Amino acid sequence: MRKDATAAEIQGVMAAIDARGYKGHPIPGAQRTAIGITGNKGAVEAPAFESLPGVLEVIPVSHAYKLVSREVKAEDSVVSIGRDVKVGAGALVIVAGPCAVESLEQTLTVARAVKKAGAHLLRGGAFKPRTSPYSFQGLGEEGLKILAAAREETGLPVVTEAVDIEGLDLVEHYADVIQIGARNMQNFSLLRRAGRAKKPVVLKRGMSATLEEFLMSAEYILSEGNYDVILCERGVRTFSDFSRNTLDLAVVPAVKKISHLPIFVDPSHGTGRRDKVAPLSRAAVAVGADGLMVEVHHDPDRALSDGPQSITPAMFAELVGDLRQIAPVIGRSL
Amino acid sequence: MRKDATAAEIQGVMAAIDARGYKGHPIPGAQRTAIGITGNKGAVEAPAFESLPGVLEVIPVSHAYKLVSREVKAEDSVVSIGRDVKVGAGALVIVAGPCAVESLEQTLTVARAVKKAGAHLLRGGAFKPRTSPYSFQGLGEEGLKILAAAREETGLPVVTEAVDIEGLDLVEHYADVIQIGARNMQNFSLLRRAGRAKKPVVLKRGMSATLEEFLMSAEYILSEGNYDVILCERGVRTFSDFSRNTLDLAVVPAVKKISHLPIFVDPSHGTGRRDKVAPLSRAAVAVGADGLMVEVHHDPDRALSDGPQSITPAMFAELVGDLRQIAPVIGRSL
């Protein structure tokens, strides 16, 4: 309340709180009276009270997320993929592959290479969200079949993105992990559908998502019954102009403190520059990520999509070698 | 190219340009040699070249948007809504109504009030994208029927949001204008569907969308054949903490310079604060917006959604009075 708030104004606020079925707790202080609100489900819509006479400001002190919170589940969640991969169980999980599935040959070439270098999961886009309607949009179901064939040969479970509900039906059928991209982090219909899927979900952080928004989008998926959610930091949008996005690595310890869900980091989209992928990958492991998503292409300069941020199989193999030395420092095996 | 780039390196870059079917133009300069690229459709993927030996940096100088550009259509586009409303033809268009459709009575009460005060279109959400799965999500088709009933009585054409493809089918059926919200600005499947709709579309700018991304999302709609697109600035996400978003009014003259499409401003979402809606509405008209989208509720403190940013019918009527005086200064009628 304002310093000069009258008893009547304080009563008015208390009444407004009651009217919402909350409970108000006045705290007389040296400078002013504060009023605590309890009994609210989720966050109070602060401004609703700010417009009342005598009110200086309103500050929410509780959060809307429940199922994703450590207050509901204290121990780390472990997400199982395929027969052998466990995310969040201590072993570092590396997802690698081309940005887009271009052909069976290209996908097999990259899949064999990343498998050989130590990747645990194969990534590759069959449905590509592109800024321009005139850019390559992916091979669709044909691409999913190619990914399945690559899994057949290499044994690597497949992670691929779904950009709409009908696409999600197909991805759920062909792939092992359903990816929800940054642009769809608040596509709530898609999140609900993913929450009804029988496969694990990788949820990428939106370009300007706060931690609460990120966790609430995961909450949408859990609230529909799918608890196998892996978060993924892929860079946020800032004024900073030397990388395509600004990789916000502090989100990893921030998520670990609040939520039991595992979190990956995608340094390929997070930087958008081939020469920054390895340094930021090392940083992501050192900061405590449960896994990495890295774009690898055997001929990046000819890639149909995001070639500039893809690294070569040779660079990837060298990177994995570095990660094998860093992982144990934070108690992870690789 | 770098100052120390060798002739061989320059040849290498020229070759890479040819390999893509582009044309390279070397420009020997005092400090270094620059190489111009032409013949490319849309933007060159800069980093693809940056990784070549001898290259200092690559700067795209052309854009991917075509149909939305004044280079394709020099004169302002005019979007017709219902029988009488023309957006972009010089008359300021005011869209007003509740954030969410809560009931027939509430919607009619607000619709009558805004009609009386001078609004041209009725807005109201039947499908609400909410950060939390536990928040009110809208009345769905029932809400669309209420909006149609309100149009029946008041004669105000209806603008309402579609959050997914099946919802868009319904919105196209019941409403006069289909709104694509900020969170779906890059939901490309939804944009494509909107591009096949027979109704005009209001496309809201994403929270962290650049001007190019904003225009490219409009390009998705136009490229499917729907040329009746109205852009809408509703605030971007920044560090600035005293309003829910930062209303980026400079986008209005920026859009006018590049594109022929009309643009609205939504000061309700753009500020998130009732006491800032009127000042920023005046500013939006003064900066040259073709119209405003304003949230009005007869009892904002009891609104089921975004009440804090809704103004009362009385505040709205006063605002319209102010706008009637400002509009003529920039050659608009109201």
Added chain:
Amino acid sequence: MRKDATAAEIQGVMAAIDARGYKGHPIPGAQRTAIGITGNKGAVEAPAFESLPGVLEVIPVSHAYKLVSREVKAEDSVVSIGRDVKVGAGALVIVAGPCAVESLEQTLTVARAVKKAGAHLLRGGAFKPRTSPYSFQGLGEEGLKILAAAREETGLPVVTEAVDIEGLDLVEHYADVIQIGARNMQNFSLLRRAGRAKKPVVLKRGMSATLEEFLMSAEYILSEGNYDVILCERGVRTFSDFSRNTLDLAVVPAVKKISHLPIFVDPSHGTGRRDKVAPLSRAAVAVGADGLMVEVHHDPDRALSDGPQSITPAMFAELVGDLRQIAPVIGRSL
């Protein structure tokens, strides 16, 4: 406190609060116990408590600013400049002139033109903060003498920037208003010196300053005894790429709500583009600014500094004509 916080943990927090000489107020709630803190001067350093066992998070509810606050002084402050100009008294105040003082002739030419068009104050930089050490840095004291001569002839009081303490001594001697630029908003030694000056101060908002930081920098000046402070919004840095900065006009009503200090808007630096200066100037007046700072140059394309954002005397005269029609709408004379 966390839901699972023990009585002992709550006692521990209460003890930590006492140890700081504050007063703790436990508020048992349905979900958790909250603890209100009072008796603190200025903001509590939240994280100090967050690291205590059982604590979920800490939210500051009071602010450090005092003298700039309406809680200390409810009515608007009026800053007098020269004999006739009053800022914050209802009349719109227009500051115009070249970005940099280049010569007596250039300054007189522009000064006469802006005086004729209706400007109340003359602006012009003698000390220029430039990103590059190789750019024109201003004429220094010679420039101040030219500004004084221009005042002599036109009668327009002079506003000019001081970038360091010795420069401020000179600016205080020659000019009528001391400007502190955005880059120096948190140059606290300079703010302190300005607080001891006998002339009014225009304090520009830093490129990434929050409202609290902006007001606290003004508090530095007031706390030294100089109450004649005018705030100035000049755009903040965001990802938005079509203007040099993002003009954050919502700061005007935000400042008016919290502080009694008048506030200007600088659309020239706020946009960095000539073609956006007039639209954003109109918007700034419509949103409720007490005045404008506009860069005008008789030959912008040959200006030694920021020519691209300077408008011509003819454009300025036309703009003032528009502002004369908008100002009355919000109860300002011009």
Added chain:
Amino acid sequence: MRKDATAAEIQGVMAAIDARGYKGHPIPGAQRTAIGITGNKGAVEAPAFESLPGVLEVIPVSHAYKLVSREVKAEDSVVSIGRDVKVGAGALVIVAGPCAVESLEQTLTVARAVKKAGAHLLRGGAFKPRTSPYSFQGLGEEGLKILAAAREETGLPVVTEAVDIEGLDLVEHYADVIQIGARNMQNFSLLRRAGRAKKPVVLKRGMSATLEEFLMSAEYILSEGNYDVILCERGVRTFSDFSRNTLDLAVVPAVKKISHLPIFVDPSHGTGRRDKVAPLSRAAVAVGADGLMVEVHHDPDRALSDGPQSITPAMFAELVGDLRQIAPVIGRSL
């Protein structure tokens, strides 16, 4: 140029280029004619040309920095501090100490602890830039004498911040390295003075500084003759709300690519949270930083400044242990 640019308009632009003493190179393309500009010292002021008829847009392709660039000096610079410390020579350099010097006893306690744990330099603030004029501002010269005494006993060279020119005289006298803080990154008078100092300088990145602005501020120092400059990333300001700033680690490889100067990372200010300092310190070393600046306090909860982001000597010792294992992975000794 615009697609519809006339030959006359192209000539006009060529003339404007000549008028500036630059050289224009027209490149006729499929869609439009582009004009390359060479012969310019530093960046062309793009907008000056954008306002000419027929011009679509102007894109600078050269940068203003010279002395800091690898184009001027290809090999990494090594900055020598005291007798033994070499920054940029391959060995990881750790700077540790309290945020503020509070007393001789406190400083000695922390200095002994960090020395024992493996720190190479002692940090501590005698002049503190604080947002509020009512916060502890540091002990001034008394603090510098305490730091000198701590160096006397521990042999650790001292790094401390100067916030104004007279303070810099004192810091240069008492300390081994002069720190320029983020708030003063564009305090050009202070940078010039630092450029004339006989001691190395640590220059912290401003809260919203682009890479070019950061390097240009270093250029100010080098251009005055002081080549011993160490850059330092300490977090930038974004919408991201779970850490005080967003640590932008990609700046490390970005700086390494363009400049020969060494770069530190400050995870204490970069996160503002004790529990994030260790993870981001590990990440900073993994990404390739030449050194770290870490705040350590033996009793953080009683620290007079920034206690919440300070770690304890025990946490610091454990962190150094981790860093000893990570450093070799990127070829650094520790």
